[in-house]
Amino acid sequence: METTRQIKIFDTTLRDGEQSPGCSMNLGEKLEVAMQLEKMKVDVIEAGFAIASPGDFNAVKEIAKIVKNATVASLARALPKDIDRAYEAVKYAENPRIHTFIATSDIHMKYKLKSTEEEVLAQAVAMVKRAKGYCNDVEFSAEDASRSRTEFLYRIFEAVIKAGATVINVPDTVGYTTPDEYYRLIKGIKENVANIHRAEISVHCHNDLGMAVANTLAAAAAGATQLECTINGIGERAGNAALEEIVMGINTRKDLYGMYTNIDTGQIYAASRLTSKVTGMKVQHNKAIVGENAFAHESGIHQHGMLANKSTYEIMTPESIGLSKNQLVLGKHSGSHALEDRLKELGYEISKEKLNEVFKEFKILADRKKVIYDRDLEALVQDQKQNFEEIYQLKEFVINCGNIITSTANIKLIKDGKELEEVAKGFGPIDAAFKAIDNIVGGDFKLEDYSVESVTEGEDALGEAVVKIKRNNEIYNGRGLSTDVVEASIKAYINAINKMMSENIPQGQQAAM
Structure with missing residues (x-):
């Protein structure tokens, strides 16, 4: 037709x-x-x-x-x-x-x-x-x-x-x-x-x-x-x-x-x-077009067919929606120009200032990971795109936990150039860390949801934590990245708090259609 x-x-x-x-x-x-x-x-x-x-x-x-x-x-x-x-x-x-x-x-x-x-x-x-x-x-x-x-x-x-x-x-x-x-x-x-x-x-x-x-x-x-x-x-x-x-x-x-x-x-x-x-709304892995599994083929029969001819089990290409052919891209010896070129291929146009910030985080990540994937790069770029004031910043944390001791967290944050420190106990390292942060900022909000998952595969995978907090019927999403899931969780919690404190828009009328 x-x-x-x-x-x-x-x-x-x-x-x-x-x-x-x-x-x-x-x-x-x-x-x-x-x-x-x-x-x-x-x-x-x-x-x-x-x-x-x-x-x-x-x-x-x-x-x-x-x-x-x-x-x-x-x-x-x-x-x-x-x-x-x-x-x-x-x-x-x-x-x-x-x-x-x-x-x-x-x-x-x-x-x-x-x-x-x-x-x-x-x-x-x-x-x-x-x-x-x-x-x-x-x-x-x-x-x-x-x-x-x-x-x-x-x-x-x-x-x-x-x-x-x-x-x-x-x-x-x-x-x-x-x-x-x-x-x-x-x-x-x-x-x-x-x-x-x-x-x-x-x-x-x-x-x-x-x-x-x-x-x-x-x-x-x-x-x-x-x-x-x-x-x-x-x-x-x-x-x-x-x-x-x-x-x-x-x-x-x-x-x-x-x-x-x-x-x-x-x-x-x-x-x-x-x-x-x-x-903060995750895409289910088997979601059509954009899910993690949309172009994955695990079945032996499917893999055999794909090797013979991609059209046997693939009715559209990953490239047609912007997924890269080359998922294995950069390492610790790569320079900022290589990073910039790869980000452009992935569809990201960022300023020199932001590129420098991403490059610093890239180098830190490259020291922790053997292999850096496109999704790692995407996560780093998105993590740098802060659209609000960072009122609190994480300086350092110490966690003590185990199956025979009560978990404790010592958290040190920076606000207006001053260091603020609190220690708290909790039911596990994350709970203890969140409670210590609450003690610093004053917890007039409620934790609605918390999740953590790997951005890519492997034992050194970058972990992404997502936190949702609620105040006055408003939900604020926070996101944190690190190869350490505890650090990612702490960053996500602080991220959500910073969003909450940077704006105070009342809940308005909504419409169905």
Whole structure:
């Protein structure tokens, strides 16, 4: 089939993705993700929900200022204050969009909105007109569209397009629909909304039944031209349709779909790793496209076939998503130029100042490890990208532990040039270390989650610890790297505390879609 139809990719990692529990990002992290999304050539970046909080508003505004090659959108309920606030944030963008929504299903209108169909239709039209007064590009979403009465959907879509909507979105808000059913819904909208030719059809699918990507691709086959998704499929509840699966599905099966996107697929792996790092949300090993096992072949039969011809068990190449052919790259005698060249091959463009910092850490790591892998380098680069003030810094620690003694930790931190030291006991070395740190900083927060895993293989592998702490219903992620897992854990805990103390954004309103 000839690939003639372009599909636009609308990424909502920074809005819907960030709403999933424990996935909050600070401003610097959001800007970093936004720049990676632009580098990957997504068509639309939904930067946030401007009215939700001052932090969300500021993030949307700052992203609007720096992004030049993608549309920047802010979500807004169908309310005047939401529309006004959204425009105040996106007005700095080269290509601004206001994305407004209202529920259209009987269950939502009756129990949530307590409104009739006529009231909802009138409100939708009025708010689209208000948004159109601010900017030309307006998207309207019928929340819970997959459970809405189709005749009402036809009416409200026709009315909002007449009012100026340039995109109409058909969300499967609760992940309820199936591919065949969704295909028929999109087809019905194309055939029964008289002015549908004046707007793009967009879809936004959740993964509650594990069909978000299948539903999204079915909608594209039926005529949808904008697909809404997130990196790694993060999002509320079971998540959203995964960008990497949608894009590689279209790319790999051009023969079936006859479509294409503008996405630079070579940036997919870097985007996945970055999103995982800043949210603290690990990618499962058997995750399609970006999981650790996605291109691993252990079965003897598979390995034999791969040696004979890669296409026997590999329908796409690791290089197509940005994974390197050469995983074994540098050693302790390598120079900064070799490091810089390798990082560029991996998709990282960093300043000379940052390169020097990474190079120092690289040399330290090279003295501890026999072999340095690409993933070690990625971890070092990401570890240097601090987007907040380091209020506390680790100077030194001493741990005493064993199966016949109580674990104790002596921790020394530096704050404002002064050394602060505490000793604490605990149920194991990590617990003792965290308690000593609590005694130094004052523990008005709760440890929500803690995990540690190796970045690469081998007995000298770099360990990555991830810590999540909670204060005032806000989750702060911390990350630490070291060949010593205790040191990595301590660094991660301090990292989370520094994030927490560097910002104090109140929990705002959130939106489902």
